[in-house]
Amino acid sequence: MSQTTSAESRTPRTYEIRTHGCQMNVHDSERLSGLLEDAGYVRAAQSEPDVVVFNTCAVRENADNKLYGSLGNLRPVKDAHPGMQIAVGGCLAQKDKETITDRAPWVDVVFGTHNIGSLPVLLERARIAEEAQVEIAEALERFPSTLPTRRDSPYAAWVSISVGCNNTCTFCIVPALRGKEVDRRPGEILGEIRALVDQGVQEITLLGQNVNAYGTGFTDFATTDRFGDRAAFAKLLRACGDIDGLERVRFTSPHPKDFTDDVIAAMAETPNVMPQLHMPLQSGSDRVLKAMRRSYRSERYLGILERVRAAMPEAAITTDIIVGFPGETEADFADTLVVAEQARFASSYTFQYSIRPGTPAATMPDQVPAEVVAERYQRLDEVVKATAYEENLRLEDRRVEVMFADGEGRKDAATHRMSGRARDNRLVHVAVGEDPALRPRPGDIAHTVITHAAPYHLNADAGVTDLRRTRGGDAWQAAQDQPTATGTVGLGMPGVGAPPPVPMTPGCRA
Secondary structure, X not given: OOOOOHHHHHOOOEEEEEEOOOHHHHHHHHHHHXXXXXXXXXXXXXXXXXXXXXXXXXXXXXXXXXXXXXHHHHHHHHHOXXXXXXXXXXXXXXXXXOHHHHHOOOOOEEEOOOOHHHHHHHHHHHHHHOOOEEEXXXXXXXXXXXXXXXXXXXXXXXXXXXXXXOOOOOOOOHHHHHOOOEEOOHHHHHXXXXXHHHOOOOEEEEXXXXXXXXXXXXXXXXXXXXXXXXXXXXXXXXXXXXXXXXXXXXXXXXXXXXXXXXXXXXXXXXXXXXXXXXOOOEOOOHHHHHHOOOOOOHHHHHHHHHHHHHHOOOOEEEEEEEEOOXXXXXXXXXXXXXXXXXXXXXXXXXXXXXXXXXXXXXXXXXXXXXXXXXXXXXXXXXXXXXXXXXXXXXXXXXXXXEEEOOOOOOOHHHHOEEEEEEOOOOEEEEEOOOOOOOOOOOOOEEEEEOOEEOOOOEEEOOOEEEEEOOHHHHHHHHHHHOHHHOOOEOOOOOOOOOOXXXXXXXXXXX
């Protein structure tokens, strides 16, 4: 194990976090950063870090092989760097526990999804004891939003409203690793949002495994009593509309079985709730949906989309679809193609099914051959791409509002554009001039006219109008002027950043 040298005691230890998986893991990694910085660590720049933390996923294909391969690659680096520590957390750590240190004995700390707040203490214990520390809590002891958080974005933030999931989808291991749903109280959530807005945040994304089940998992931690309010999520959306300075509200992810008309009404009637919905389909075959234990059928699903578009004609709807679930026939897949065409998705996170150990689907008969799954995936991708392109073509020559953002356009420098998101979350690349007085900053908001549509983005080459310098843009500018003063957000609640979108795996969305 690692020993502390006299040089280390005189300089702050540095850290790096490597995140695998979904938005929930990205959100947890921000908390881990906040915890480490609160304990005196600093984020590593160019040199090898003193601490490397892997925040793992147990859902993605070959997640364990990816982790152990990365750990193997890091071993010679650690051997050459006295005092270096390696920690492994997240869903795979919750699942594998001591197996990680058995397979990679050079790992110093293993912690789970329920006790991320223990990381700094476990690292210190490992250094003092010179042996691995493995600590996995089997249940949530306190809501993790009490932990400090280091946000990367000064103008956009995740806000967790719940952890865990009560669904029993046969392809998903997440409920076994993150536990039953536990919901935060509305006052805590709204208090966090107000505090974030005071710092310059103007867009928040409400985050949970199944956000529209929010209210069914209220828990008194002192007595463990549970109680519920099925209208709580719609009320929360409306309450967000009363927060001055909050420009945009999004949420991910809902579940079709819990999606109710009061939520649709709240979205349509609350001006700062964006006309965007991510609604996981998973399959268009009713027979496959039943095998997945998805308690809705394609007709109900399409009915939800119809009611959403009736209330918000401009809404952009995205989805998750799994191709090649065990037992899926060509007829089942044809049903999925039909539903995808009828749904007219703006985009889809489409996944080729692969066995996830520990899930009921892993032992189901009639596993679909990989080459069949790949061929079906390609056909579905072509259908979704075609319908997304048709939907985007309808936006040409239309005026849209864009909130500009860091990291959205990989070619921005070469094309003299800045990129951001329209209200419906479509990606827009906007031509901008070089005059700083006319150039938006990340966080600023302007209007533009769409001049060209592609399947998954829009171009606007006519420049911007109505440029609005925002408090979010001011916060971004302040962070640039004082790059070392980012620090942590010690509010007694998480200051949750919004890095570039991270596709969720099918087991991480509702």
